[in-house]
Amino acid sequence: MTSPSDRPESIPATSDAQPSAARRRLLYAGVAGAAALGGAGLAWWKFQPHAMEHGVEEALWAMEFEKPEGGVVALKSLAGKPLLLNFWATWCPPCVEELPMLNAFYRQQAPNGWQVLGLAIDQPSAVRKFLQRIPLEFPVGLAGLGGTDLGRSLGNLTGALPFTVVLGGNGRVLHRKMGQITPQDLQLWAPLR
Known part of the structure; x- marks a missing residue:
């Protein structure tokens, strides 16, 4: 029979191996946790509106876009009242899902001075x-594609859709949201002017 002191040093005792396995599990958990936090931080950064380009608010009001039915919508014709500007595409499921809610918001808030403009980042x-x-x-x-560039200048660096910008009656950006809007967003924005 051998005693612990008779064992060669290269063969660890069973009780000595368990802390090593526990340490490995803690190390793996720590690495996994750090990776998860890093990934979450990157996702948060990626999906947050970033700084707007200098002068973009002024340039925005000078823009014009063709309408699908013909004619042109000039943003300067919408100046002086709050505006919800929504960047969307037909191939974007969250965009399509939020459009009826935006339409209802427009119907309800137009008497209060609100305007909504959808900018389609898509084929006519x-x-x-x-x-x-x-x-x-x-x-x-x-x-x-010019709409994607406009979105980037407003802080949507990834070009993700949907992207919504709320402008006050003074023409300044009040809120920006990347991703699908919620009824709570619209309730928050409705009293703004």
Whole structure:
């Protein structure tokens, strides 16, 4: 029979091996936790609006977009009242899902001075076809790839959709939201002017 002191040093005792396995589990858990926090931090950073380009608010009001039904929507014609500007596309499920809510917001808040403008980051033919199936009461502008650049200048660095910008009657950006809006967002924004 061998005693613990008779064992060669290269063979650890069973009781000595368990703390090593426990340490490994703690190390793995720590590394996994750090990776999860890092990933969550990156996702948070990625999906938060970032700083806007200098002068973008002024430039925005000078823009014009073709309408799917013909004609042009000039943002300067919307100046002086609060505006909800929504960047969307027909191929974006969260965008399509929030459009009826935006339409209801427009119907309810238009008497209070609110305006809504949808900027479609999409092919004009796809937008026209979509609006035949799901008509919207608020105006839609065909923004195309230029709409992605405009979104980036407003702080949407990833170009993710949907992206919503709320502007006050003074023409200044009050709120920006990346991702799908909620009824709570609209309740928060409705009293703004």
